[in-house]
Amino acid sequence: MPLRSKRPARPREARPLSEHYGDLVRVALMEARPAGLHTYQLMVATLLTRSQVARGVRHLRDVGAAEHLTPIIWRRKDGYMFSEDPADWIEYEKKQLAQILGRLTRMITGTLDPHLARYPDDEWAQLVTDQLTGVRSTLAQLSKPSRS
Known part of the structure; x- marks a missing residue:
């Protein structure tokens, strides 16, 4: 051994x-x-x-x-x-932002809007809606396709 x-x-x-x-x-x-x-x-x-x-x-x-x-x-x-091409990066980033915008929009229209419709005085729903309106607008602007 x-x-x-x-x-x-x-x-x-x-x-x-x-x-x-x-x-x-x-x-x-x-x-x-x-x-x-x-x-x-x-x-x-x-x-x-x-x-x-x-x-x-x-x-x-x-x-x-x-x-x-x-x-x-x-x-x-x-x-x-x-990819070494910044145009490829921007295209990819815009598509990712568009996906996030879609998910956020569905959350707002499918959850927050009905929440506010049933309970219009709910502080939480009002706060979230106010905050996400700006985010939604920014995402929409950033995810716009480039003009070519």
Whole structure:
């Protein structure tokens, strides 16, 4: 029986899984540049599951893109990609703002408006409506398509 060293084992420092997934997704997208990759292509390239790819993309958006100074965008025809063109970034940002505007509008018309209709003196509903009216207006302005 071999003798074991009496030296204590060093604790392993594990990286968060999302960081590891983000690294794999980033490398796959960098290798595909200037093209993009759809989710299923990222799954094949990284050997990750769909949910792991999603976690990797979220990590890239939260941390990785800021560190590498290139935003990750998504387009229906190209999938996820790193683009060097600011016009691509603006197009993606406007589409994201339009989605947020849609969700906010549905919340206002489907929840807040009926709330105020039943309880017009409710301070909470009045406050939220007043605040979100400005947000809604700003999002509508920011998400307008560019004039070309």
